[in-house]
Amino acid sequence: MLVDRRHLLAGTGAAALTAPFGRFAIAQGAPIKVGLLLPYSGTYAALGEAITRAAELYVKQAGGTLGGRAISFTRLDDESEPTKATDLTNKLVYGEKVDVLIGTVHSGVAMAMAKIAAEAGVPTLIPNAGADVITRAGCAPNVFRTSFGNGQVSYATGKAMIAAGIKEAVTLTWQYAAGEEDVAGFKEAFLEGGGKVLKEIYLPFPDVEFQSALAEIASLKPQAVFSFFAGGGAAKFIKDFAGAKLNEKIALWGPGFLTDGVEKAVGAAGNGVKTVLHYADDLDNPQNKAFRAAFEAAYKTSADVYAVQGWDTMAVLDIGLKAVKGDVSKRADLNAAMAKAAFDSPRGPFKLSASRNPVQNFYLRELKDGANRLVGVAVKDLADSTKGCRALT
Numbered sequence: 001m002l003v004d005r006r007h008l009l010a011g012t013g014a015a016a017l018t019a020p021f022g023r024f025a026i027a028q029g030a031p032i033k034v035g036l037l038l039p040y041s042g043t044y045a046a047l048g049e050a051i052t053r054a055a056e057l058y059v060k061q062a063g064g065t066l067g068g069r070a071i072s073f074t075r076l077d078d079e080s081e082p083t084k085a086t087d088l089t090n091k092l093v094y095g096e097k098v099d100v101l102i103g104t105v106h107s108g109v110a111m112a113m114a115k116i117a118a119e120a121g122v123p124t125l126i127p128n129a130g131a132d133v134i135t136r137a138g139c140a141p142n143v144f145r146t147s148f149g150n151g152q153v154s155y156a157t158g159k160a161m162i163a164a165g166i167k168e169a170v171t172l173t174w175q176y177a178a179g180e181e182d183v184a185g186f187k188e189a190f191l192e193g194g195g196k197v198l199k200e201i202y203l204p205f206p207d208v209e210f211q212s213a214l215a216e217i218a219s220l221k222p223q224a225v226f227s228f229f230a231g232g233g234a235a236k237f238i239k240d241f242a243g244a245k246l247n248e249k250i251a252l253w254g255p256g257f258l259t260d261g262v263e264k265a266v267g268a269a270g271n272g273v274k275t276v277l278h279y280a281d282d283l284d285n286p287q288n289k290a291f292r293a294a295f296e297a298a299y300k301t302s303a304d305v306y307a308v309q310g311w312d313t314m315a316v317l318d319i320g321l322k323a324v325k326g327d328v329s330k331r332a333d334l335n336a337a338m339a340k341a342a343f344d345s346p347r348g349p350f351k352l353s354a355s356r357n358p359v360q361n362f363y364l365r366e367l368k369d370g371a372n373r374l375v376g377v378a379v380k381d382l383a384d385s386t387k388g389c390r391a392l393t
Helices: 012-018 022-029 045-061 082-095 107-120 150-163 177-192 211-220 231-243 263-270 286-299 305-323 331-339
Strands: 032-038 069-077 100-103 124-126 143-145 168-174 196-203 224-228 251-255 274-277 342-345 348-352 358-368 371-382
Touching (some): 032 045, 032 082, 045 069, 045 231, 045 305, 100 107, 100 305, 107 124, 150 177, 150 251, 168 177, 168 211, 177 224, 231 263, 274 371, 286 342
Parallel strands (some): 032 069, 124 143, 168 224, 224 251, 251 274
């Protein structure tokens, strides 16, 4: 476990000096403990780091405090390993006794984490993992998602593919919660629009041996492939797809995670790949321009969708902490304030649905010369289904 003491931000001393009573001073001056359960190694390590950097940057730009309290981040590497999720979540919630829990990237890890968090009542924000069940049947008043639902982003992708005139497709993804839910969301929209899925192909997570799948795709000759991969796996898939020369006759589409963070790594092999996501690097709004400039200045690298999600996670938390003046013991009031969060994000207008999942625009992008170029809005103000959510009604 790593307690990130470099970011045990200033502010405690001043509160202690001005408070009239010792106990009050300690309570008000003590940092709010924020547990980060994220991948810092393995396939999704870069995603976890981007989220963490943005979270730290948000606090720094807020002057070192949120709701009048300093923030202490405690990091745990979940290794994108669902079998470790229960022990690691318990360590943060019951061992470290964090005031707020933030995590994670892998949907399998997130489902175990969210179940424990809901039972413990600790305010929890999910900056990436899109497992549909978390904000559907598994919804809870203290669990918020600031990213997307898997079915939500892939539904938008299916709508965009139909709009582009695609009528036949093959799907290819890893066989785990995120991959299966992405395919389900895509199929819902694609079939609604009159499309036909020729075959669904699955690989074990995190297998990156794509040759047999590519051979099968070549034999099926679809108009397009809908594919969900991310991180290093996505980079290799895009290169292998082009290496097999499938990109010369079959369009490659997917949720934005297929290209985000690997744009430059795939080089010319990625040219022409189309993706749909709730963010595009070149969105022309003041919040995006300011965020990207600040992130690059701080870390000497460009921000991506994962960084935006980390930033917006802290923006939602900030709204809640301001409402309770930093008193994290007022959990019901904190949760209620976060549920009403609405603001202009780098991704565009941001608000939460009744089940604590974002209502947001989805954008069509095309990868060209190492950058995802904005084509236009694919679906506006798309909310995910709240099917099965009874805890908030």
